[in-house]
Amino acid sequence: MTAPLLQARHLVKRYGRGARSVVAVDGVDFTLHRGEILGIVGESGSGKSTLGRILLKLTAPTSGEVWLDGSRVDRLSERAFRPYRRTIQAVFQQPQAAFDPRWTVRRSIEEFHLLRGEPRSGAAATIEALAREVRLDPALLDRLPGQVSGGQLQRLSIARALAARPALLVLDEPTSALDVSIRAQIVRLLLALRDEERLTYVLISHDMEVIRAMATRVAVMRHGVWVEEGPAERVLGAPAHPYTKKLLAAADAGMDLIRPGRGR
Numbered sequence: 001m002t003a004p005l006l007q008a009r010h011l012v013k014r015y016g017r018g019a020r021s022v023v024a025v026d027g028v029d030f031t032l033h034r035g036e037i038l039g040i041v042g043e044s045g046s047g048k049s050t051l052g053r054i055l056l057k058l059t060a061p062t063s064g065e066v067w068l069d070g071s072r073v074d075r076l077s078e079r080a081f082r083p084y085r086r087t088i089q090a091v092f093q094q095p096q097a098a099f100d101p102r103w104t105v106r107r108s109i110e111e112f113h114l115l116r117g118e119p120r121s122g123a124a125a126t127i128e129a130l131a132r133e134v135r136l137d138p139a140l141l142d143r144l145p146g147q148v149s150g151g152q153l154q155r156l157s158i159a160r161a162l163a164a165r166p167a168l169l170v171l172d173e174p175t176s177a178l179d180v181s182i183r184a185q186i187v188r189l190l191l192a193l194r195d196e197e198r199l200t201y202v203l204i205s206h207d208m209e210v211i212r213a214m215a216t217r218v219a220v221m222r223h224g225v226w227v228e229e230g231p232a233e234r235v236l237g238a239p240a241h242p243y244t245k246k247l248l249a250a251a252d253a254g255m256d257l258i259r260p261g262r263g264r
């Protein structure tokens with residue numbers, strides 16, 4: 001068996017101090033192997049995004065460890081972490097955040113590509129190939145972010161993440177801002193890319209349908225704690241924890257019990 005791609009060891013994140021502090025992540029442990037899709041579900045405020053941000057090194061854990069590709073990375077300086085920025089990339093709910101509204105999407109992807117240390121020569125061909133990878137006409141690259149649809153912009157943000165040739169994508173509510181009809185297309189695209197690019201995903205979603213369609217493993221998070229974790233079929237088909245049962249029943253009844261927060 002190959003070494004795990006990602007490991008979390010007893011991660012804790014506390015925001016603030018004293019009586020008013022919030023423990024957003026409360027002792028999370030897991031090991032993720034290549035090719036897996038780990039779905040993380042839980043109500044709004046359960047700590048899913050905070051966990052994703054710790055993995056991406058966008059926020060530091062209060063305690064605990066993150067191991068990427070066999071190396072401990074949570075204590076590294078930004079400079080020392082730079083090579084790992086290629087390994088782990090993110091796709092967020094609002095694709096607009098990945099693009100400068102004044103630039104063509106080509107320029108935003110190109111800048112990102114250069115930031116990742118890729119040479120300028122060949123960048124244009126690479127970026128057009130990336131557009132095709134996400135099943136878009138490269139002509140769209142010359143538009144501003146406001147001149148493409150939400151679904152197209154999410155595809156472009158996936159292309160931007162792929163520009164780094166990552167091994168792992170943290171997908172934080174990647175379909176939640178999209179129309180229902182577009183969601184299925186993005187799910188199909190992400191599944192196809194996982195196979196084509198041998199990717200591994202951490203998938204944060206409040207949408208049980210998306211989790212059902214994609215996850216190979218599911219973790220259920222409540223108040224910062226993983227109350228249940230296991231193979232997707234088992235957790236979704238025969239949940240053991242009462243909270244998981246409650247979430248699944250709410251999803252079956254069409255209730256949006258775990259709607260994600262917006263605008264943070």
Ligand SMILES: Nc1ncnc2c1ncn2[C@@H]1O[C@H](COP(=O)(O)OP(=O)(O)OP(=O)(O)O)[C@@H](O)[C@H]1O
Pocket residue numbers: 015016022023024042043044045046047048049050051206258259260261262
């Ligand atoms: N920067 C911050 N400062 C203080 N508290 C925060 C901060 N970010 C998140 N929190 C708090 O930490 C807890 C977990 O939030 P988090 O956004 O990780 O949950 P979530 O499960 O992703 O929620 P949602 O689905 O609504 O995005 C919440 O109580 C939230 O209010």
